[in-house]
Amino acid sequence: MSTKTHAQHIIELDKAHFTHPWTVFDVFNDEGALPIAKAEGIYITDSQGKRYLDAVGGLWCTNIGLGREEMADTLAEQCRKMAYANPFVDMTNEPATLLAAKLAELAPGDIDHCIFTCGGSTAVDSAYRLIQYYQNCRGKHEKKHIISRKNAYHGSTYLSMSIGGKAGDHPPEFDFIDDFIHHLSCPNFYRAPEGLSEQAYLQTLVEEFEQTITRIGPDKVAAFFAEPIMGAGGVIVPPNGYHRAMADVCQRHDILYVADEVVTAFGRLGEWFASEELFDVTPDIITCAKGITSGYQPLGACLYSDRIHQVISEAGHERCFAHGFTYSGHPIACAAALKNIEIIEREKLLDNARDIGPYFQQQMQTLTDLPIVGEVRGQGLMVCVENVADKNSKQLFPEALDIGKRISDHCEELGLIIRPIVHLNVMSPPLTITREEVDFIVRTLRQAILRATDDLV
Numbered sequence: 080m081s082t083k084t085h086a087q088h089i090i091e092l093d094k095a096h097f098t099h100p101w102t103v104f105d106v107f108n109d110e111g112a113l114p115i116a117k118a119e120g121i122y123i124t125d126s127q128g129k130r131y132l133d134a135v136g137g138l139w140c141t142n143i144g145l146g147r148e149e150m151a152d153t154l155a156e157q158c159r160k161m162a163y164a165n166p167f168v169d170m171t172n173e174p175a176t177l178l179a180a181k182l183a184e185l186a187p188g189d190i191d192h193c194i195f196t197c198g199g200s201t202a203v204d205s206a207y208r209l210i211q212y213y214q215n216c217r218g219k220h221e222k223k224h225i226i227s228r229k230n231a232y233h234g235s236t237y238l239s240m241s242i243g244g245k246a247g248d249h250p251p252e253f254d255f256i257d258d259f260i261h262h263l264s265c266p267n268f269y270r271a272p273e274g275l276s277e278q279a280y281l282q283t284l285v286e287e288f289e290q291t292i293t294r295i296g297p298d299k300v301a302a303f304f305a306e307p308i309m310g311a312g313g314v315i316v317p318p319n320g321y322h323r324a325m326a327d328v329c330q331r332h333d334i335l336y337v338a339d340e341v342v343t344a345f346g347r348l349g350e351w352f353a354s355e356e357l358f359d360v361t362p363d364i365i366t367c368a369k370g371i372t373s374g375y376q377p378l379g380a381c382l383y384s385d386r387i388h389q390v391i392s393e394a395g396h397e398r399c400f401a402h403g404f405t406y407s408g409h410p411i412a413c414a415a416a417l418k419n420i421e422i423i424e425r426e427k428l429l430d431n432a433r434d435i436g437p438y439f440q441q442q443m444q445t446l447t448d449l450p451i452v453g454e455v456r457g458q459g460l461m462v463c464v465e466n467v468a469d470k471n472s473k474q475l476f477p478e479a480l481d482i483g484k485r486i487s488d489h490c491e492e493l494g495l496i497i498r499p500i501v502h503l504n505v506m507s508p509p510l511t512i513t514r515e516e517v518d519f520i521v522r523t524l525r526q527a528i529l530r531a532t533d534d535l536v
């Protein structure tokens with residue numbers, strides 16, 4: 080079978096059997112998916128041998144870059160030694176123990192405890208189960224409501240998707256939990272009412288939070304869930320002081336602050352965790368995944384404070400915290416995370432992200448001279464281009480035009496992978512990225528946007 084025939088065979092099999100996350104059925108049944116055969120550093124190669132710079136970092140996750148021999152050796156070694164260990168009740172394994180201790184060292188404040196999960200969605204689900212348990216242990220049986228934000232993304236289990244607030248992810252064909260989850264406005268200054276200063280806009284967001292708590296009843300609100308910077312919602316960097324102000328409101332009303340750092344942790348913003356260093360907030364709970372293993376293994380974690388631990392363990396006499404998974408603290412995944420953290424430390428990749436991040440943002444800003452680029456926004460190694468039909472009114476293109484996808488298709492032709500989200504294009508490259516690679520991204524994206532603009536006439 081020739082290479083081409085084999086690639087075609089894989090595409091056909093894939094179409095027939097693999098229901099992908101976020102499949103758009105008519106397009107997929109027509110076009111199928113692009114089979115990726117190889118990955119090395121920031122580059123991926125498809126089954127036809129074409130090489131691309133992957134500026135998405137897999138899916139916001141390949142922080143140390145792929146294809147590392149050292150990681151392959153670690154995984155193989157752990158696999159030979161002990162591929163699996165039962166984590167339930169009173170059995171443990173060394174990689175999981177060491178990783179839990181390392182995360183306690185890296186996490187801010189008194190966050191010293193870890194529930195291992197299989198990814199980000201289950202970390203968010205675990206956070207809510209922990210919150211319920213905690214509130215019941217305190218005798219606060221009514222305190223179960225969650226406040227989140229429109230445009231937030233927290234995963235795709237029934238609960239985590241319901242906590243999320245992206246309209247496009249809430250089509251009428253799916254059902255959602257809506258009796259104890261409430262959504263505030265997305266803190267997007269670009270889309271704020273005309274004429275408001277950033278400070279005045281922030282004030283409206285804080286007032287909305289206060290009013291929502293009053294409406295539900297402070298005794299019923301258990302937790303506020305927030306990504307430090309919204310990722311899939313379009314890299315929304317909130318107004319200056321937003322998280323500190325929201326955390327103050329939480330404190331006043333005995334509401335837990337949950338930072339969903341599935342994207343932002345492990346260096347994407349130049350810090351192990353973004354909440355404390357960059358947003359002046361010490362959360363009660365942090366959820367993380369993705370960069371914890373840089374995509375080498377599936378793993379997530381729900382990290383929580385001594386204060387919560389003390390309440391649940393003191394109340395725990397003859398009670399069982401009946402939560403966890405077959406693969407909680409999986410030894411190969413935890414060994415991958417330990418090696419990943421070791422590589423980030425040894426190669427000073429946080430420093431590289433802090434160094435290249437501002438250069439990336441600066442160079443991306445040069446695209447704002449293009450007629451359809453409404454805004455370029457981001458921080459560190461997270462960036463988003465918002466494409467608009469009219470820069471003055473900020474009016475969007477009709478959704479059916481799929482402008483983000485048109486641009487990403489042109490990028491793909493030119494050897495660059497970026498991620499389209501309706502009218503947006505987002506990127507989150509590995510922390511190993513160089514200035515030359517940033518220059519390639521910006522140059523190629525400019526060309527792709529110009530081509531897509533020409534297609535429209």
Ligand code: PLP
Pocket residue numbers: 197198199200201203232233234235306310311339340341342368369379
């Ligand atoms: N939370 C955030 C902020 C995310 O961006 C994601 C995934 O993109 C998730 C949770 C869900 O993670 P997973 O896809 O690993 O379940």
